[in-house]
Amino acid sequence: MRIAVLGATGRVGSHIADVLRERGHEVVPMxxxxxxxxxxxxGLDELLAGVQVIVDAATSPSPDEQEATxxxxxSARNVQDAxxxxxVERIVLISIVNTDRNTGGYGAAKLKHEQALQAGSVPVHxxxxxxxxxxxxxxxxxxxxxxxxxxxxxxxxxxxxxxxAEAAADLATGVTDERMSDIAGPQPERLVEVxxxxxxxxxxxxxxxxRDDPDAVLWADGGLLPGPGAKLAGPTFAQxxxxxxx
Numbered sequence: 001m002r003i004a005v006l007g008a009t010g011r012v013g014s015h016i017a018d019v020l021r022e023r024g025h026e027v028v029p030m031x032x033x034x035x036x037x038x039x040x041x042x043g044l045d046e047l048l049a050g051v052q053v054i055v056d057a058a059t060s061p062s063p064d065e066q067e068a069t070x071x072x073x074x075s076a077r078n079v080q081d082a083x084x085x086x087x088v089e090r091i092v093l094i095s096i097v098n099t100d101r102n103t104g105g106y107g108a109a110k111l112k113h114e115q116a117l118q119a120g121s122v123p124v125h126x127x128x129x130x131x132x133x134x135x136x137x138x139x140x141x142x143x144x145x146x147x148x149x150x151x152x153x154x155x156x157x158x159x160x161x162x163x164x165a166e167a168a169a170d171l172a173t174g175v176t177d178e179r180m181s182d183i184a185g186p187q188p189e190r191l192v193e194v195x196x197x198x199x200x201x202x203x204x205x206x207x208x209x210x211r212d213d214p215d216a217v218l219w220a221d222g223g224l225l226p227g228p229g230a231k232l233a234g235p236t237f238a239q240x241x242x243x244x245x246x
Contacts, residue, residue, distance in 0.1 A: 003172055004028040004051045004088075006038065006079070007058035011134055012094055015165030016055050023169060031058075038075035044082035053172045054083055056117070057094045063106045072113030080120025090123045092171045094164065097128045097182050097226050103214045118179070125171050129164045130157045130184040130226060133240045140195050140204070149200055150207040153220040154191035157184040160240050163233045182230035185237070188222070194237045 003020055007013035008029030017027045028047050030036045036043035038058060048054070058075060060068035083091060099110045118124045136158070143151045167183045192206035209220035218224065226232075235243070 001053060001173060002026045002028065002051050004030050004048060004054045006030045006036075006054065006056045006075075009033060010057055010059055011132060012129075012161045012164050012168075013055075013057035015162045016057055016168050019162075019165045019169040020055075020172065023173070025173065038078055039071060040074075041078035041082060044078060045085060048082050048086035048088060051086060052089050054079065054088055054091045055094070055168055055172050056091060057168070060106070060109065065105050065109050068106050068109035069112050072109055073116045076113055076116035076120070080117060080122055083122045084120070088122055090125065091117065092168055093117055093124055093126045094168060095126050095128045097130045097184060097230070098218075098224055099128065101218055101223050105215060107215070125176060125178065126180045127164070127168055127171060128180065128182045129167075130159050130182075130224065132161045132164070133158050133185075133237055134161055136191065136194055136237070137198060139191070140198065140200060143207070144202070147202050149195070149202055149204045151191050151195050151204060152216070153206050153209040154224065155188055155220065155222045156191060156224050157186075157188050157226055157232075158194065158237045159183060159185040159233065160235060163235075167231065167233070182226045184226040184230045184232055186232050186234045187236060188225055189237055194241075197238055197241050 003025050005017045008017045009031050020027050060071040096110050099107045102108045114126050140149050143149045195204050209216040
């Protein structure tokens with residue numbers, strides 16, 4: 001199959017492209033580096049010629065809700081229009097587990113992305129994933145405050161980007177009538193505990209959630225955990241971390 005991957009140089013998009021190639025498919029990487037601008041539609045028609053499926057793993061360059069929403073809704077409109085012109089059969093979108101429970105921020109913008117893309121004529125399957133293993137180190141750096149790291153109070157069920165990529169590849173090359181599915185790691189974990197597995201040159205502490213912030217409460221009280229119908233797949237964070245530092 002000829003499959004286009006939006007965000008093919010990103011954290012999960014690069015794995016999706018690798019998995020599809022390993023399975024013998026022709027991958028069309030789509031990013032600014034290949035001349036595609038999803039916010040204007042530039043380059044989409046040329047690269048989608050002959051493409052049967054699109055996997056959309058693109059991320060907003062900004063975490064700000066308004067900027068991310070503008071990026072995602074423009075992208076959804078342009079991708080759907082170009083996909084319809086090219087005769088694309090379906091689109092697989094990578095999203096976030098329980099993103100519809102966020103009241104603001106990037107999560108709320110991602111929900112707008114899902115809705116805008118699903119409003120088009122080309123069928124869309126949304127694959128919602130929990131936070132990636134690779135997310136932990138980044139969040140640790142964001143949480144550094146001088147001589148301590150105060151990571152947010154969070155319950156999550158971390159999953160590796162490679163595992164999500166394999167599920168996305170299955171959806172891209174298979175047939176399903178479902179419009180949405182969830183994927184998560186094998187077990188619930190607290191962010192502060194997995195962060196300590198990576199270690200740091202300063203102490204790592206948990207920053208208690210602001211109970212007046214509904215999204216902070218969502219993170220702290222298990223609102224990011226998958227429901228009973230989610231696909232659970234390893235490795236655990238500890239297993240992944242051992243391989244990552246080997």
